[in-house]
Amino acid sequence: MMGxxxxxxxxxxxxxxxxxxxxxxxxxxxFSVARGEVFGLLGPNGAGKTTTVEILExxxxxxxxxxxxxGFDPAQRQRALxxxxxIVLQQTGIYRNIRVREALIHFGGxxxxxxxxxxxxxxxxxxxxxxxxxxxxxxxQLRRLDLALALIGDPELIFLDEPTTGFDxxxxxxxxxxxxxxxxxxxxxxxxxxxxxxxxxxxxxxAIIKGGTIVAEGAPxxxxxxxxxxxxxxxxxxxxxxxxxxxxxxTSLLYQLAGDALDRGERLxxxxxxxxxxxxxxxxxxxxxxxxxxxDV
Amino acid sequence: xxxxxxxxxxxxxxxxxxxxxxxxxAFFNLGLPLLFLIAFGVIFHGNEKELHVIVxxxxxxxxxxxxxxxxxxxxxxxxxxxxxxxxxGTPLPSGAYLGGLALNAVANTVxxxxxxxxxxxxxxxxxxxxxxxxxxxxxxxxxxxxxxxGVAFAHVIPNSESxxxxxxxVFLPVILVSGVFYDSADAPSFIKDIAQILPLTHLIDGLxxxxxxxxxLGDNAGHLAxxxxxxxxxxFFAIRGFTWESRRS
Ligand SMILES: Nc1ncnc2c1ncn2[C@@H]1O[C@H](COP(=O)(O)OP(=O)(O)OP(=O)(O)O)[C@@H](O)[C@H]1O
Ligand SMILES: [Mg+2]
Numbered sequence: 001m002m003g004x005x006x007x008x009x010x011x012x013x014x015x016x017x018x019x020x021x022x023x024x025x026x027x028x029x030x031f032s033v034a035r036g037e038v039f040g041l042l043g044p045n046g047a048g049k050t051t052t053v054e055i056l057e058x059x060x061x062x063x064x065x066x067x068x069x070x071g072f073d074p075a076q077r078q079r080a081l082x083x084x085x086x087i088v089l090q091q092t093g094i095y096r097n098i099r100v101r102e103a104l105i106h107f108g109g110x111x112x113x114x115x116x117x118x119x120x121x122x123x124x125x126x127x128x129x130x131x132x133x134x135x136x137x138x139x140x141q142l143r144r145l146d147l148a149l150a151l152i153g154d155p156e157l158i159f160l161d162e163p164t165t166g167f168d169x170x171x172x173x174x175x176x177x178x179x180x181x182x183x184x185x186x187x188x189x190x191x192x193x194x195x196x197x198x199x200x201x202x203x204x205x206x207a208i209i210k211g212g213t214i215v216a217e218g219a220p221x222x223x224x225x226x227x228x229x230x231x232x233x234x235x236x237x238x239x240x241x242x243x244x245x246x247x248x249x250x251t252s253l254l255y256q257l258a259g260d261a262l263d264r265g266e267r268l269x270x271x272x273x274x275x276x277x278x279x280x281x282x283x284x285x286x287x288x289x290x291x292x293x294x295x296d297v
Numbered sequence: 298x299x300x301x302x303x304x305x306x307x308x309x310x311x312x313x314x315x316x317x318x319x320x321x322x323a324f325f326n327l328g329l330p331l332l333f334l335i336a337f338g339v340i341f342h343g344n345e346k347e348l349h350v351i352v353x354x355x356x357x358x359x360x361x362x363x364x365x366x367x368x369x370x371x372x373x374x375x376x377x378x379x380x381x382x383x384x385x386g387t388p389l390p391s392g393a394y395l396g397g398l399a400l401n402a403v404a405n406t407v408x409x410x411x412x413x414x415x416x417x418x419x420x421x422x423x424x425x426x427x428x429x430x431x432x433x434x435x436x437x438x439x440x441x442x443x444x445x446x447g448v449a450f451a452h453v454i455p456n457s458e459s460x461x462x463x464x465x466x467v468f469l470p471v472i473l474v475s476g477v478f479y480d481s482a483d484a485p486s487f488i489k490d491i492a493q494i495l496p497l498t499h500l501i502d503g504l505x506x507x508x509x510x511x512x513x514l515g516d517n518a519g520h521l522a523x524x525x526x527x528x529x530x531x532x533f534f535a536i537r538g539f540t541w542e543s544r545r546s
Contacts, residue, residue, distance in 0.1 A: 057386060059542075079388045087386040093378030097318045098311075106311050110304070110389045133318075153388070 010035045010188040016065035025051045027212035040203030041192040048212040049192040086155035088146045088163045096135035111153030124148045139166045160191040196279040210286045220278045236269040301393050308397025330359040331412045349509045352417040354477035357501035360439040363406030368447030373460045381541045399444045427511035435503035445531030452538035496527040
């Protein structure tokens with residue numbers, strides 16, 4: 001059996017480049033995703049996320065570099081690979097007058113060991129719409145159908161390109177639970193998202209892409225440490241003014257602030273000590289993203 | 298292989314179900330040739346010579362509208378809606394998917410042809426089919442030819458808004474010059490010359506042979522050859538130009 005070696009990574013990307021005419025959308029990125037890992041790709045619009053994911057899905061071909069998915073070259077488009085992979089595309093469509101359950105039964109027939117359609121319908125919360133036609137579903141419900149169709153074949157690797165765009169907050173939480181349950185089942189997931197809380201909640205590791213290159217990679221918590229290893233301390237002083245200080249050494253700063261306050265017989269109101277969130281790291285790292293893009297044109 | 302055939306049939310059954318789920322579309326899709334036939338039957342009532350032209354002519358037109366026109370529209374819409382792209386991400390073999398779509402178009406064509414033959418017999422006294430094997434050979438090749446040309450032509454059409462314009466720009470002139478509505482032998486010579494290179498003319502000549510004239514397949518081998526050449530041409534471009542996604546402009 002090809003690509004079935006345990007312990008080998010599920011996805012391997014090396015020096016991947018992709019050019020569209022004169023535009024270099026992906027400029028030499030490398031990363032790997034271990035089996036059972038949830039990997040997040042973050043980055044501003046046009047960063048090259050979809051391009052990368054669709055190369056891994058076999059929709060587009062790399063200009064240079066190598067990619068390997070479950071040990072296969074996805075460009076060969078082998079059926080044995082597609083049987084083991086589930087895909088939620090960023091943009092896709094479905095027959096308007098197909099019914100939800102009918103679609104899941106039909107698509108299940110493409111795979112060797114499909115999941116139970118009703119179970120998958122329940123998983124994405126479409127029970128009430130099981131007999132509705134796709135044309136009558138709301139945007140968020142259609143997106144849940146996309147997720148259901150990606151899961152019907154019981155794939156071991158799942159690509160999710162902005163899977164929760166258009167979800168209401170409750171649906172997003174529910175989708176997160178689905179992703180977590182898939183991870184608990186040992187599935188590998190490659191996810192792109194613009195929601196940093198989503199990446200923080202779900203991803204074991206994230207890579208931030210901008211202008212076609214990876215600018216940061218690591219566990220969401222570590223990213224905060226590694227790329228902005230500062231801690232923010234904020235409080236309100238005796239005059240009621242909000243004070244904010246950023247430090248590399250929060251222990252001694254707090255010791256000093258607290259000592260001074262006690263000496264003066266004051267309190268540090270609303271004292272807060274916070275690590276930079278993934279969002280702050282993200283904004284910092286992608287802040288100058290406009291420049292290289294303009295230079296490209 | 299047998300798996301691919303089974304999946305093709307499964308896809309075909311889905312396409313059929315979805316087709317019938319939209320009854321008004323199904324009615325117009327299937328009923329159009331019948332309406333044409335009845336309209337011309339009324340005009341040419343009692344004029345046997347004209348009716349002998351119209352029945353095979355409408356049968357040929359049904360082949361083109363059921364495959365070329367229907368598949369042209371369908372492929373453009375499915376491509377634009379992203380259905381083709383979604384299908385491509387599944388293990389369903391491309392051949393099984395496209396085969397299912399084409400079989401659905403063929404089924405509609407068969408229904409239309411049956412309507413035309415039954416109406417021709419009941420209303421206009423085209424009593425019996427002269428040569429059944431010849432009829433089947435021409436219909437099978439005609440359906441293959443116009444299916445391939447429909448898929449090939451869909452590549453040229455940029456988006457579904459413009460699809461009706463593109464398709465009618467081909468379909469209407471072709472049915473006009475190919476002798477659907479009159480005996481092509483009566484046409485002015487420059488039209489005859491154009492008609493001679495088009496596949497529909499030769500399909501209709503073959504169908505006329507099988508339905509009214511009683512000429513044999515051997516007599517019509519030349520017509521068969523022209524349709525076959527167009528089939529090869531259409532298949533080549535259908536495969537070569539195939540795109541699963543809309544091009545970005
Ligand atoms: N088929 C294509 N032809 C030409 N250019 C393309 C094509 N696909 C993508 N691009 C360009 O490549 C760049 C990267 O696009 P991509 O879709 O990968 O971005 P993305 O990170 O997924 O963005 P978003 O967050 O908006 O989905 C963009 O500048 C885009 O315009
Ligand atoms: Mg994208």
